[in-house]
Structure formats: C-alpha cells, structure tokens
Amino acid sequence: MSSIRIGxxxxxxxxxxxxxxxxxxxxxxxVLALAELRPDLGRRxxxxxxxxxxxxxxxxxxxxxxxxxxxxxxxxxxxxQIARDxxxxxxxxxxxxxxxxxxxQADAILEAERASGRRLMVGYMKxxxxxxxxxxxxVDAWRASGEQGAITYARNHGFGGNWxxxxxxxxxxxxxxxxxxxxxxPAWLPPEYLSAYIGYLQQYTxxxxxxxxxxxxxxxxxxxxxxxxxxxxxxxxxxDMGGVRAVLETGRISHYxxxxxxxxxxxxxxxxxxxxxxxxxxxxxxVEIYHASDRQTMARTIPQPVWSWAYRREMExxxxxxxxxxxxxxxxxxxxxxxxxxxxxxRVWLGQRGVL
Ligand SMILES: NC(=O)c1ccc[n+]([C@@H]2O[C@H](COP(=O)([O-])OP(=O)(O)OC[C@H]3O[C@@H](n4cnc5c(N)ncnc54)[C@H](O)[C@@H]3O)[C@@H](O)[C@H]2O)c1
Numbered sequence: 001m002s003s004i005r006i007g008x009x010x011x012x013x014x015x016x017x018x019x020x021x022x023x024x025x026x027x028x029x030x031v032l033a034l035a036e037l038r039p040d041l042g043r044r045x046x047x048x049x050x051x052x053x054x055x056x057x058x059x060x061x062x063x064x065x066x067x068x069x070x071x072x073x074x075x076x077x078x079x080x081q082i083a084r085d086x087x088x089x090x091x092x093x094x095x096x097x098x099x100x101x102x103x104x105q106a107d108a109i110l111e112a113e114r115a116s117g118r119r120l121m122v123g124y125m126k127x128x129x130x131x132x133x134x135x136x137x138x139v140d141a142w143r144a145s146g147e148q149g150a151i152t153y154a155r156n157h158g159f160g161g162n163w164x165x166x167x168x169x170x171x172x173x174x175x176x177x178x179x180x181x182x183x184x185x186p187a188w189l190p191p192e193y194l195s196a197y198i199g200y201l202q203q204y205t206x207x208x209x210x211x212x213x214x215x216x217x218x219x220x221x222x223x224x225x226x227x228x229x230x231x232x233x234x235x236x237x238x239x240d241m242g243g244v245r246a247v248l249e250t251g252r253i254s255h256y257x258x259x260x261x262x263x264x265x266x267x268x269x270x271x272x273x274x275x276x277x278x279x280x281x282x283x284x285x286x287v288e289i290y291h292a293s294d295r296q297t298m299a300r301t302i303p304q305p306v307w308s309w310a311y312r313r314e315m316e317x318x319x320x321x322x323x324x325x326x327x328x329x330x331x332x333x334x335x336x337x338x339x340x341x342x343x344x345x346x347r348v349w350l351g352q353r354g355v356l
Contacts, residue, residue, distance in 0.1 A: 004319050007033040007067040007091075009058045009082055010074035011045040014096055017169045017279065019073060020049050022312045029319045035061040041174040048172065058082045062089035069322055071315075072096065073123075075181030076202065080105050083120055087112040094318045096123045098205050099335050101198065102186040106332075106339045113332055121318050121328040122335045126210045128317055129310035130303035131273050131285025132262075136214050138271045138289055139264050143216075148291065149267025154215055154246040156207045156262045161255030165277035186343050190355060193346070196232035201342045203233075204250055207260070209330070209338050214264060217242035219337045226348040237345055268293040282307040 006029055023031050033053035036042030046054045055061035070086040072079050073096040083095040099122045100106035113120050126132055142148045185194045212221060220242045228235035234251035253259050258277035263270055269290045276283040284303045291297045321328050350356040
C-alpha cells in the first residue's frame with residue numbers, strides 16, 4: 001500500500017479536535033471520505049479539511065471500494081456497531097474507546113474480526129504516550145534483569161480535572177439535532193445504574209487498560225476488592241494483574257490541570273509518571289525513575305520524542321501497522337479484558353449494595 005485511504009465516520013468533537021487534524025497532516029495516509037449523519041455539519045467539515053467524498057451514513061461509505069480503512073469516533077453507544085459493520089464490509093478499523101460496554105457487544109465485534117480477517121485497533125492513546133512508553137520500557141527492563149528486586153505494587157490515581165487544556169482547534173458546530181444513539185448495557189445491569197456504569201467505564205477504561213499494559217498482564221487479571229462510593233464512581237478497586245497487586249483510585253477534583261499519576265514499585269525503586277491533560281498537544285507524560293538501595297538516584301528522565309502527543313502517535317501507529325502488517329498495540333481482543341473487568345466491578349459493587 002502506498003498511501004492508506006481512510007474513510008472517517010462521525011465528525012464531532014474528537015474528529016475535529018484531534019483525529020482529523022492529525023490524519024490531515026500525516027503523509028502516509030489520505031482521508032478520502034467522511035460519513036456524518038448530520039449533513040450540514042458533514043458538508044462544513046468536509047470543506048474545511050478538503051475531504052473529497054461525503055456520505056450520509058457509515059453504511060453508504062462502507063460500499064466505497066477505494067477505502068483501505070475506516071476510523072470511527074461516534075457516540076459510544078453506537079460506535080461498536082459501526083466498527084463491526086466496517087469489519088464485515090472488509091475494512092480495517094480504528095475506533096475510539098470504549099469498544100463495547102458489555103461483553104456481549106465485545107464478543108460480537110471480535111467474532112466479526114475473526115470472520116472477516118480484518119483488524120480493529122482501539123484508541124487507547126495512553127499506550128502511545130512517549131512517557132508511558134518510557135515507563136513500560138523501564139519496568140520491563142527491571143523485571144527482566146532483576147536489578148531492582150521484585151516488582152511489588154502498582155497504582156493508578158485518576159481524579160481527573162480539565163482534560164481539554166484550552167484546545168483551540170477550529171470547531172464547526174450545527175443546529176441539527178444529535179442523532180439517536182441508544183445505549184445498551186449488560187443484560188444483568190438494572191437500568192437505573194446504567195448511567196453510573198457508563199460514567200465510570202468511560203473514564204477509567206483508559207486507566208485499567210494502561211495499568212494492564214504497563215504490567216504486561218494481558219487477560220491475566222483478577223478482581224481482589226471493590227470499595228466504591230454511593231455514586232459508583234469514587235473509590236478504590238484492587239486487582240491482581242499478572243501476580244502484581246494493582247490499585248485504581250478514582251474520584252473527582254475541580255483541578256485546572258489533570259490529576260492522574262501511575263506508580264510501579266520494585267523492592268529497590270519505582271517508576272512514577274504524571275499524565276498531561278489529555279488534549280494538551282505535544283506534551284508527553286512526565287517520568288521519575290528512582291533507584292533506591294546503594295545507588296540512591298532520582299532521575300526525571302525526559303521521554304523521547306521530547307515534544308509529542310499521544311493521540312498523534314496512536315494514529316501514526318495505526319497507519320504504520322496497516323502498512324507493515326505488524327500487530328496493533330491496542331487490539332480488540334486485548335480490550336475485551338477491560339470490558340470484562342467493568343462488568344465484574346459493578347457486579348461486586350451492586351452485590352455489596354444488595355441490588356443484585
Ligand atoms: N480517547 C479519548 O480520550 C476520548 C475522549 C473523548 C471522547 N472519546 C470517545 O470518542 C467518541 C466520540 O466522542 P465525541 O466527543 O467526538 O462525540 P460527538 O458527539 O461530538 O461526535 C460524534 C459524531 O458522530 C456522528 N454520528 C453518530 N452516529 C453516526 C453514524 N452512524 N454515522 C455517521 N456519523 C455518526 C454524530 O452526528 C456526531 O457528529 C465517544 O465514543 C467517546 O467515548 C474518547
């Protein structure tokens with residue numbers, strides 16, 4: 001493949017603010033088509049980005065044989081179905097997280113991937129952050145060499161704050177009504193808990209996905225305990241991730257920046273990282289590497305590339321993997337584990353409350 005020809009579905013906030021500007025400035029690909037249910041918005045975004053073709057919905061676009069791949073950022077309740085349709089139409093797919101909000105949906109998408117022989121990458125941009133890459137490299141190296149002793153503990157703290165960081169990307173808006181986007185949760189979840197479940201999952205699917213990756217745990221993850229507040233959002237969840245105790249701390253704070261950090265402990269040191277506000281372009285996570293014991297050094301190693309944006313590197317990875325055939329770093333199969341864990345957490349929490 002010379003240049004990857006991409007069809008983009010949904011031109012809302014993430015498309016205009018993040019993915020279309022990134023794709024439009026990548027030499028390795030071309031956005032050949034756009035599909036948007038709101039025609040006036042579609043026309044305006046098409047014109048601004050100079051996208052040759054516009055389709056009224058994703059099904060119409062999927063018949064376009066000139067497209068090599070599809071990228072999707074639509075409402076979370078429907079984008080999994082769009083991705084599934086695209087796979088079944090023979091296209092490779094990039095989609096925003098979450099892939100699914102129930103295991104049933106996740107498995108239907110995985111089945112479409114198997115049946116079609118096409119591939120789906122899920123937008124977990126934290127795995128493409130240069131700072132998080134440095135953390136993973138260091139953790140992997142210490143585990144392989146044993147130089148810092150055994151790995152003992154990991155934690156991710158995510159209280160949020162302002163994730164948009166004053167993003168100043170031009171943004172077309174419209175008076176056209178937002179299309180219907182039904183949200184179907186897991187069959188066992190009482191409907192009155194659906195919005196709390198979605199709120200928790202939408203935010204923390206990133207954090208669980210990141211922790212699993214840093215610890216190389218894959219699907220080897222077990223829930224140890226759940227201690228959530230009345231709102232089903234704030235609290236502490238403890239996992240066993242590949243034999244390591246890993247803690248997720250969740251909650252809210254009205255912070256002007258972004259309160260998220262992750263720390264992996266070894267007997268003789270730690271690797272600690274602070275996430276940037278997500279939409280702050282060109283700023284990777286900060287990293288601190290502490291060697292304890294006889295050495296006693298604390299380094300603020302600068303990730304490389306020094307100025308880089310996780311979302312851009314994520315899309316570059318998608319296009320490069322399509323060209324090379326190399327596996328994606330954030331696959332559909334891998335994120336099934338995140339979906340499973342959210343179902344398990346809420347089952348335990350609702351069980352504690354006597355709801356289930
Ligand atoms: N990775 C991240 O950090 C991150 C951050 C924010 C949002 N997201 C995810 O991105 C997704 C999109 O969020 P957003 O804020 O851009 O939403 P949005 O509502 O601003 O935009 C979605 C667009 O998709 C269009 N659409 C819906 N169904 C469609 C269909 N069948 N065909 C064509 N167009 C369709 C809508 O008209 C709308 O314009 C969500 O699923 C969300 O979970 C990810």
